[in-house]
Amino acid sequence: TVIASPAPVRTTCPYCGVGCGVIATPQPDGTVAVAGDPDHPANFGRLCSKGSALGETLSLDGRLLYPEIRGERASWDEALALVASVFKNTIAEHGPESVAIYGSGQLLTEDYYVANKLMKGFIGSANIDTNSRLCMASSVAGHKRAFGSDTVPGNYEDLEDADLVVLVGSNLSWCHPVIYQRIAAAKAERPNMRVVLIDPRRTMTADIADLHLGVRADGDAALFVGLLNSLVELGLTNPDYVAGHTTGFEAARLVAADWDISRVAEATGVAPGDIEAFYQLFAATPKVVTVFSQGVNQSASGTDKVNAIINCHLATGRIGRPGMGPFSITGQPNAMGGREVGGLANMLAAHMDFDDTTIDRVSRFWGSKAVATKPGLKAVDMFRAIADGRIKAVWIMATNPVDSLPEADAAREALRNCPFVVVSDMAAKTDTMAHAHVKLPAAGWGEKDGTVTNSERRISRQRPFLPLPGEVRPDWWIISQVAKRMGYSHGFAYFSPGQIFAEHVALSAFENEGSRDFDLSGLASADYATMAPVQWPVRPAGTKRMFADARYFTPDGKARFVTVQPPPPIVPAPGQFILNTGRVRDHWHTMTRTGKAARLSAHIAEPFVEINPADAEALSIRRTSLVRLESRHGSTLLRALVTDRQQRGNVFVPMHWTDQFASNARIDALVAGKVDPVSGQPALKMARVTLSPA
Numbered sequence: 001t002v003i004a005s006p007a008p009v010r011t012t013c014p015y016c017g018v019g020c021g022v023i024a025t026p027q028p029d030g031t032v033a034v035a036g037d038p039d040h041p042a043n044f045g046r047l048c049s050k051g052s053a054l055g056e057t058l059s060l061d062g063r064l065l066y067p068e069i070r071g072e073r074a075s076w077d078e079a080l081a082l083v084a085s086v087f088k089n090t091i092a093e094h095g096p097e098s099v100a101i102y103g104s105g106q107l108l109t110e111d112y113y114v115a116n117k118l119m120k121g122f123i124g125s126a127n128i129d130t131n132s133r134l135c136m137a138s139s140v141a142g143h144k145r146a147f148g149s150d151t152v153p154g155n156y157e158d159l160e161d162a163d164l165v166v167l168v169g170s171n172l173s174w175c176h177p178v179i180y181q182r183i184a185a186a187k188a189e190r191p192n193m194r195v196v197l198i199d200p201r202r203t204m205t206a207d208i209a210d211l212h213l214g215v216r217a218d219g220d221a222a223l224f225v226g227l228l229n230s231l232v233e234l235g236l237t238n239p240d241y242v243a244g245h246t247t248g249f250e251a252a253r254l255v256a257a258d259w260d261i262s263r264v265a266e267a268t269g270v271a272p273g274d275i276e277a278f279y280q281l282f283a284a285t286p287k288v289v290t291v292f293s294q295g296v297n298q299s300a301s302g303t304d305k306v307n308a309i310i311n312c313h314l315a316t317g318r319i320g321r322p323g324m325g326p327f328s329i330t331g332q333p334n335a336m337g338g339r340e341v342g343g344l345a346n347m348l349a350a351h352m353d354f355d356d357t358t359i360d361r362v363s364r365f366w367g368s369k370a371v372a373t374k375p376g377l378k379a380v381d382m383f384r385a386i387a388d389g390r391i392k393a394v395w396i397m398a399t400n401p402v403d404s405l406p407e408a409d410a411a412r413e414a415l416r417n418c419p420f421v422v423v424s425d426m427a428a429k430t431d432t433m434a435h436a437h438v439k440l441p442a443a444g445w446g447e448k449d450g451t452v453t454n455s456e457r458r459i460s461r462q463r464p465f466l467p468l469p470g471e472v473r474p475d476w477w478i479i480s481q482v483a484k485r486m487g488y489s490h491g492f493a494y495f496s497p498g499q500i501f502a503e504h505v506a507l508s509a510f511e512n513e514g515s516r517d518f519d520l521s522g523l524a525s526a527d528y529a530t531m532a533p534v535q536w537p538v539r540p541a542g543t544k545r546m547f548a549d550a551r552y553f554t555p556d557g558k559a560r561f562v563t564v565q566p567p568p569p570i571v572p573a574p575g576q577f578i579l580n581t582g583r584v585r586d587h588w589h590t591m592t593r594t595g596k597a598a599r600l601s602a603h604i605a606e607p608f609v610e611i612n613p614a615d616a617e618a619l620s621i622r623r624t625s626l627v628r629l630e631s632r633h634g635s636t637l638l639r640a641l642v643t644d645r646q647q648r649g650n651v652f653v654p655m656h657w658t659d660q661f662a663s664n665a666r667i668d669a670l671v672a673g674k675v676d677p678v679s680g681q682p683a684l685k686m687a688r689v690t691l692s693p694a
Ligand code: SF4
Pocket: 013, 014, 015, 016, 017, 018, 019, 020, 043, 046, 047, 048, 049, 050, 051, 052, 176, 177, 178, 179
């Protein structure tokens, strides 16, 4: 049982992948004062608008406080018994592949660990995927192809130490504001530092950019393949590094040789002079960090884009050293923790895949003979399997796929027709919860106890400072209780998150001996209650930077160049527009938390569609007038925001608004379910729509 604390509590922000430290202090009047933790290495006391308003989001309005079965209040015993029996019976009748779990980057690592262990370790299916598939699966796949492991090489200090920061597909100022502030402060201190922004939109992040390259949607791969070619032509690669520590350079170089500046300009829509300026800046600046985010990941060629970026860092040996490296910045608070436990359908556990040795190792560690032997269904395919009846029972945890998946109307229809849907969440009403046969009230930020990992591999504690309201319970407890009722008592006798974390630590180190990147052996005797933020691997101390020794986790220890053939540029057909979706500054996901803080809604109060003035004029769309957006998957009505920050032929719509806030505002209902063939990540930024004045 969680006890409210009257004293200041060190915890971690529940929003973005920056992972800022927060000090929360419950007040005598029942409110909670929130401040940035000056000692946390992610933020050193800073908080953005969302983080600083956390205290205003803690009311119990709209909370799910009791279990429900088919809309009626039920006891925990009744609800848990029903979930366990339906899952068990479904598996008995149709096999383990007929059930699934769909999780979330909002789950704490301990919750994620137990969910992954239940599905892959005891049910024997890998049908557990997560909304992190929508966030950074392409970075995971790109890292694994290049490094042999899903490893982010650098850290936030590198962003301040770099002489050139290249931001690709990232509106850092709104989506990772504290990192933006750190870079802006470093640039103010060292005016010679340069920032290049590569983004189809001229977002607020352009305010600190010395150069903005407004690439066409999906033009990034061509830009970085051209950069590799330019580095070769200028003679500014690092032949010693390439020869000593990599393989595959020659093949990548040969493909890149076809990409001179004029071809890159044609593919990207960027002026040749601007491309040349970027290439020369990159070539002339040893200390360069390339930050990439959802504009790179959420694409049908996302993994190739990641590798095109990494190729340039490998070719110059700019990796594993201070102020250098490719840097994936994740969207969610614990997407990294989910990756670490193996909470993606194509991973088994603790950064391990599905080879025979690993399956045997994990089986022995978990004491189960039923461990899954092959990857499961990734998010988009999982919901297609629900739609066509292959999956007959699904458990959704802390996420809202009816709003966030592409072809969201089809996802809604799939759940509507699914024989058994369980949803565990804080919020009583979401577009997904509306289809739950069983609703399980889960603990939220301030009540939960566990760990999260941020974008620089730093594990931090989330600590409780509020009592559990109503009959709310932590996710790890709920999952363990279902597991026990399914007959797996011996694997789920958990009584605290600290005990689960200790098991996670032990699995990371089990038969590891430096052969895998994810190793927490140095935390084996750590005091969970007081554990300070630490970057993995921890053997025995934390590791600020990876690959300093140029040793990678491939069989030969060398990094791999990946040959990238840029896709044809995305050019809309006459009358069509490319729809880009993303975040606004002050809201988070589907607003179940940020929607409670009036001052956060004051920044942008309603959804909008951002249109270039010339396009608006051609379609007789006036400022603030209503516009109909349509695709073959759905349609919606939005207010026009006419701005030259948006390039012609493209529109932008925020992803936050749902049917809970505005009727028919679910923008992902318009997005096709096209995915990257390697990572399975959907192309959420490149849908095709038509526009007309309403
Ligand atoms: Fe929270 Fe991200 Fe803002 Fe930090 S930058 S306070 S982690 S939302």
